[in-house]
Amino acid sequence: MIQVNGVPPKIESAANSKFLRLVPHHYESKRLCEPFRNYALLPPNFMPYTQTSFDANSFVDRTRSAFDWLGSVIVTHLISNYFMNRALSSVLPDFSFAEFNRISSYSFTDMPESLYYPAARTNDFFSYGSYCTPKKHLPNDVEKFVSDPSSRGTIVVAFGTLVPWHLSPPEKLEAFVQAFNNFSEYRIIWSYKGLPIKTARHVIVSKWIPQNDLLLHEKTVLFISHGGLKSVKEAACSGTPALFMPMFAEQMRNAWLAKNKGFAEILNKFHLTPQYLEEKIRDILDKTDHKLKGEALKERFLDQPMSALDQAAFIVNRLIKYGGRMPSFFYTRSLELNYLTTLNLDIIIIIPVLVLSIVM
Structure with missing residues (x-):
């Protein structure tokens, strides 16, 4: 699609952070510059991954977030790099996530900006996530079920495709069944793949449900989910109150942002x-x-001068116009600096040492 120095690039995806990065197919390994979650693009203390609550004014919260970030850097550079080098050695020798970050032309994230606090961003970072999927008509049997005049509303339950209900502890599964059976005044539609369960008549269990269309239905009053990115976005697009039970990955971060x-x-x-x-x-x-x-x-989610997808298309087309990479002045200088300099640790450490040496 685009060429950088005559070499066609490709779009790389980092699943944990929901990033798409535009990078060349091949590069020479240089030096360790940036972490996998690129500190130069987005300061990590604004985006905790594992905390159920977070206050940027709290020293303890910032410290916990910093250790979370540091842990991800260590795991990425020591463990992930090792296995990636083994897997890619025949086609991409000396692979490095640090170099992957440094030479990326652009970083795209599907996480909507409107869910975050205001935070520093660089020119080559863009969130295209503030878009919504249009509503479709529900299947006739589902429409009839949720439109029951005796119902006070519909509760939608979906935990994604990666949550194996058949492996869940029996007491946890039974907790859902018993609780749902107590809401006879509501209609519950549960996306469930697992062992047979006994539910009351007001609960429908199905291997697949039209989740987005159900959330956009006027009778829906609650969404119970794991807090995956798709689920959080669909809840935001529909304005549906949600109850998130994070299971793994970035879901705790997503749930915390939604609660906030x-x-x-x-x-x-x-x-x-x-x-x-x-x-x-x-x-x-x-x-x-x-x-x-x-x-x-x-309302805030969709209140934009132009759609997020149109803006993302504009950015990609502009990259094409410039040959796959913007001019050098477009990118932050911190991409060329090491950790000590980027974090100002050289100033924080060296100046006090010099002062002490002069005084002593």
């Missing part, structure tokens, strides 16, 4: 009991705060 915006709450999977789950569900259903904040977020 006021339209979601977080379930602790280690504390899961029928009573705990029912209490959490009723707490959201009995209040209007989450719905109002969800609707407000939906």
Whole structure:
């Protein structure tokens, strides 16, 4: 599609951070410059991955976030680089995530900007995630089920394709079944692949559900999910209150951001009991705060001078015009610096040492 120095690049994906980076197919390994989660593009203390709450004014929270970031750097450079080098040695010798970051023409993320706090960004970082999938008509049987006049609303339950219900502890699965069976005044549609379970008549269990269309339905009042990026975005696009139970990867970060915006709450999977789950569900259903904040977020989500996808297309077309890479002045100078210099550690360490040496 684009050529850099005569070599066609490709779009690389980093699954954990939902990034797409435009880089050449081959490069010479140089020096260690940037971490996998590129500090030069997005300061990590604004984006904790594992904390259920975070305050940028809290020294403890910033310290925990810094250690989380440092841990990801160590794991990436020592472990991931080792296995990537073994896997790619025949086609891409001396692979380095640091060099991968340094020579990337652009970094794209599908995480919507409107979910974040304001934070520093560089020119070569763009979020195209603030877009919504249009609503489609529900299948007739599903429409009839959710439109039951005796129902107070629909609860949609979906934990993605990577959560194996058949491997879940029996007591955890039973907690969901018992809790859902107690909501006879609602209609519940549960995307479930696992062992047979006994549910009440107001609960439909299916291997696949039209999740986006259900969330956009006027009768839907709650979404229970794992907090994957797709689920968080669809909840935001529909303004639906959500209850997220993070399982792995970046889902804790997603759930925390949604809770911080006021339209979601977080379930602790280690504390899961029928009573705990029912209490959490009723707490959201009995209040209007989450719905109002969800609707407000939906308006901000789509309030843009141009659509995020159109803007992303413009950026890619501009890259094509410049031959696959913007002029050098477009990129931050920190990409050419080492860790000590980028983090100002050389100043923080050397100047006090010089002062002490003069005084002593």
